Amino acid sequence: xxxxxxxxxxxxxxxxxxxxxxxxxxxxxxxxxxxxxxxxxxxxxxxxxxxxxxxxxxxxxxxxxxxxxxxxxxxxxxxxxxxxxxxxxxxxxxxxxxxxxxxxxxxxxxxxxxxxxxxxxxxxxxxxxxxxxxxxxxxxxxxxxxxxxxxxxxxxxxxxxxxxxxxxxxxxxxxxxxxxxxxxxxxxxxxxxxxxxxxxxxxxxxxxxxxxxxxxxxxxxxxxxxxxxxxxxxxxxxxxxxxxxxxxxxxxxxxxxxxxxxx
Numbered sequence: 001x002x003x004x005x006x007x008x009x010x011x012x013x014x015x016x017x018x019x020x021x022x023x024x025x026x027x028x029x030x031x032x033x034x035x036x037x038x039x040x041x042x043x044x045x046x047x048x049x050x051x052x053x054x055x056x057x058x059x060x061x062x063x064x065x066x067x068x069x070x071x072x073x074x075x076x077x078x079x080x081x082x083x084x085x086x087x088x089x090x091x092x093x094x095x096x097x098x099x100x101x102x103x104x105x106x107x108x109x110x111x112x113x114x115x116x117x118x119x120x121x122x123x124x125x126x127x128x129x130x131x132x133x134x135x136x137x138x139x140x141x142x143x144x145x146x147x148x149x150x151x152x153x154x155x156x157x158x159x160x161x162x163x164x165x166x167x168x169x170x171x172x173x174x175x176x177x178x179x180x181x182x183x184x185x186x187x188x189x190x191x192x193x194x195x196x197x198x199x200x201x202x203x204x205x206x207x208x209x210x211x212x213x214x215x216x217x218x219x220x221x222x223x224x225x226x227x228x229x230x231x232x233x234x235x236x237x238x239x240x241x242x243x244x245x246x247x248x249x250x251x252x253x254x255x256x257x258x259x260x261x262x263x
Contacts, residue, residue: 023246024064025054028228030253038261040080044090046073070097073113088117094134098197100145107197109139125167132160134200136188141197151191156199158184164210171216176226178210195234203241206232212251224253 032046052065075092092113099106117130135157142151164178184200187193193201212226228249233241 021243021246022062023056024052024248026050026052026247026249028249028251030251032253032255033258034077034256035258035260040078042077042079044073044075044077044092047071065101067099068101069099071095075113082118084120086119088119090115090117096197098141100197103145105144107139107141107144109136109141109197111136125165128162128164128166130160130162130164132162134158134160136199139194139198141194142191145197146192151188151198154188154191154199155186156184156188156193157186158182158195158200158205166214174214174216176210176212176214178208180208180210182206201235203235204233206230210251220257220259222255224251224255226251 028048028050030046030048032044034042034044036042048069048071049067050069051067055062055064072095073092075090077088077090080087080089090113092115094111094113095108096111097106097108112135114133114135115130117128119126119128121127135155137155138153140149140152143149160180160182162178162180164176166174166176168174182205184193184195184202184205186200187202188199191199193199195201195205207230209229210226212224214222214224216222226249228247228251230247230249231243232245232247234244236242
């Protein structure tokens, strides 16, 4: 009963003033630093920040979230050629920070990420399949928002599958397109499911469509620019998945490589 009541309170807090499916305009920025240790091993540090600059509800402009998310990935990456396929195997510690504007507070969580990626080329076309196993192990959202610190530590699993096509127009310029659905697989048995700030909810959570390009300034520096269309889903009171939000992103990534070994 306590869990159910907290879930109802949470829905009211996060969805107050929602009359329909809201649409947001957002910026999403990454700085990715890769430290190459050998031909096969590297260490990645990737920091990101997301800001919401517009929001509509049935065509009417409403208050935005402003700065609503920051994140940090760090960990080793192993690369292995598997016949015609290149396998990339990152293991990351993932920090997620959520300023909760409605409650005037800040929450954060920790996850362990395993993201095997398999790349295959047909002529000039590069196809990649990336599977992210998002293992959420901690969130202080529950103590900060729902007032129960016993829910802060737990476990949930979400799997993200990103299928991407890339085509080089020149040595420096590559166009790309991708789709990435998110699926909640395991819910924490004790805490209320709150995908994002808390532990993940089962079922389809989100889908992203990407369209953009990469410009390689030189061998060490690259700039990736994407338009991203995102749809979000959540269970309603009948536990049926419903579309809850749409978002349009301008997604910019600056990639820098730091070679720490000599060829």
